[in-house]
Amino acid sequence: MLRPAFLRRLLAFCAAFAIWLPAHADIFVVVPATSTVKTMTQKEVVDIYMGRTRAFAGGEFALPFDLPRDHPGRAAFYQALTGMGPAQINSYWSRLMFSGQVMPPQPLPGEAAMADVVKRNPSAIGYVLQEPSDKGLHVVLVLKESK
Amino acid sequence: MSAVGPIPGSAHPDAGRRLPWLGVRRSLHRRFVAGVALAAALFALVAGGLAYRLGAQRAEGAARQTVASLQAAVAKTAAIAVYANDTVLMHEVVDGMTRNPLVLHAEIDDLQGRPLPQAAGGKPVEADRAAAAPVTLGLVSPFDATERIGALRVDIDGDELGVIARREAWTFAALMAAQSLLVALVVALAGARLVSRPIVRLARELESMPAGSAGRLAVPDGHDDDEIGVLVRSANDLLAANAQALQRERELRLDIEAMEAQYRQIFDSTSAGIFVLDREGRLINGNPTVLKLVGREMSDMRQLRGQDFLGRVFVRPERVRALIEESARRGETMSADLELLAATGESRWAHCLVSVQDGGTHPAVEDAPGGGIIEGVLYDITERKRAESDVRRRAERDALTGTLNRAAIEEAIDRFLAQGGPEASMSLLYLDLDGFKSINDRHGHASGDRVLQQVTARIRAELRRASDVVGRIGGDEFLIVLPNDGAADTTAAHVAAAVLARTAQPIELDDGVVVQVGVSIGLASYPRHGATRRELVHAADEAMYEVKRHGKNAVASAYRPFGVRSKT
Secondary structure (H helix, E strand, C coil): CCCHHHHHHHHHHHHHHHHHCCCCCEEEEEEECCCCCCCCCHHHHHHHHCCCCCECCCCCECEEEECCCCCHHHHHHHHHHHCCCHHHHHHHHHHHHHHCCCCCCEECCCHHHHHHHHHHCCCEEEEECCCCCCCCEEEEEEEECCC | CCCCCCCCCCCCCCHHHHHHHCCHHHCHHHHHHHHHHHHHHHHHHHHHHHHHHHHHHHHHHHHHHHHHHHHHHHHHHHHHHHHCCCHHHHHHHHHHHHCCCCEEEEEEECCCCCEEEEEEEECCCCCCCCCCCCEEEEEEECCEEEEEEEEEEEEECHHHHHHHHHHHHHHHHHHHHHHHHHHHHHHHHHHHHHHHHHHHHHHHHHHHCCCCCCCCCCCCCCCCCCHHHHHHHHHHHHHHHHHHHHHHHHHHHHHHHHHHHHHHHHHHHCCCEEEEEECCCEEEEECHHHHHHCCCCHHHHHHHECCEHHHHHECCHHHHHHHHHHHHHHCCCEEEEEEECCCCCCCEEEEEEEEEECCCCCCCCCCCCCCCEEEEEEEECHHHHHHHHHHHHHHHECCCCCCECHHHHHHHHHHHHHHCCCCCCEEEEEEEEECHHHHHHHHCHHHHHHHHHHHHHHHHHHCCCCCCEEEECCCCEEEEEEECCCCCCCHHHHHHHHHHHHHCCCEECCCCCEECCEEEEEEEEECCCCCCHHHHHHHHHHHHHHHHHCCCCCEEECCCCCCCCCCC
């Protein structure tokens, strides 16, 4: 006999699967597996990456990491996250950087560095372009790449 | 006569009293310009007022638009600043806003409407500053248009807005006023050129034109078909008609003057005396001939004027008055021969015509009492009268003795009988000389004539009244008529006796010869001895004949009744 909890989880899994299936490529927002954060809304991710807040919803310090400026994944990420192109994102940051009060997320050399840094830093948040197989990473949000 | 008067308004009685208007009421053009200027000024005032309000409104609208544009320009940056909670950037934004002079105060509010820290700039908004509603722009998240994250509030500087609004309003109003004035100027110039100037010029020309002038007005260029052309042509027609009327009047006056001179000449030089009297008989006017007729100088006219003319001119003014009354009654001209009172003593006669005219036409009569005037004409008939009386005398008188002839004495008898009433009486003496024939035969006719003249003188000497007349009715026969002397009177008998005695006196002829004649007298009285002349003369003749038969040189009265003879 199946337990209701299991059934609910199964249903959720199926639903999630049904959603990401038709997409080309998805972007996976990840935190270290050790983090207390288990899931995030897109808005929470935006607020952290666009400098509105430096904390997760639960209040823990959040340290976002980014890919290099010219990395195609970065453009795809911001496009999926905010609907804005890299030029707009750069413009946004240039206004804020003018005052020097708010700084953009720190860029890392590549996806491997990203996975490695996030896995080892408990406050970190990052993104990868493939579903991580590494047990040290935990996906909190899947962003569907917009066409 | 209708002279062309001054142009109405050129001597306006109010002109002096309206000094402040500088003759505006006297000049069509000035009135027109003043009217247009007044209208333009009023319009400019109203339009300017409206334009001012409109300008103020527009200025405020424009200010709000400007502020809104400013807000829109910085909205994104402001939103990013709020989103990222970047106070420096917020301050920067707010500070940039306040640079605009219109912006009194700018701030970025949170969702509760409170200003964020460092996000307010400009002067504080005070309650006593000119109130203008703040312009607020909502700020949304740069990444989620549905999420409001704050608001950008800007307070407009009321004072600055007022300054701008006034400037705008003044500019607008000035433009409107200038336009009105420009239009007014154009209208005034056009009106002056098209209407008032031609009319003013026409008025001056017309005013300077003397009555009856041959001058005509010229139609101003370009006005042939409009009302000014009509005005000029009508005025010219009137001028022509006026001149024609004046010319006619002048000709007529000349005619009248010529006629008057002619009449005056006739009046002054005519041989007829002409006079005009008022109804009371006082002299109004007379010509020189009248004065000459009454032996006066022309200079006496003045003193005669207004005086009783009739009493001073006519011997018997009552007869003239009677003529006048008759003329007035019958409405005809009456005439009579009248004797004039002559200054020189020689009696003058005039044939006088008088007629009474109803008053009203003669200027001197309109005030005259009784109404009407009396016109009289006098012809001098003194000479005719004198000639007439000579003729009559010659016809009536016996050439030798100067007594009445037979016809005249008979007429005298007839006249008396015709006039006589029931109480009238008259006596006739029929005289026949005795012994006259023998004197004639013996001494010649001249002696006979001398005897007759002598006897006549003696008879005349015995006549006592002016009315008694003697006439020679035959060679040596005389008839004496004694009017108002009847049979009962003794006068006739006395006269007869006296004549008888005197005739018997000797008569001395030229050559010294003395002769003597007698006379036989027959007496007859009216009405006792006859009712007609024939009967009376016959009765007297019969009585005389009786004397002759019975010895002559005596007097016998006729018998009564007829046919019975008596002898004295």
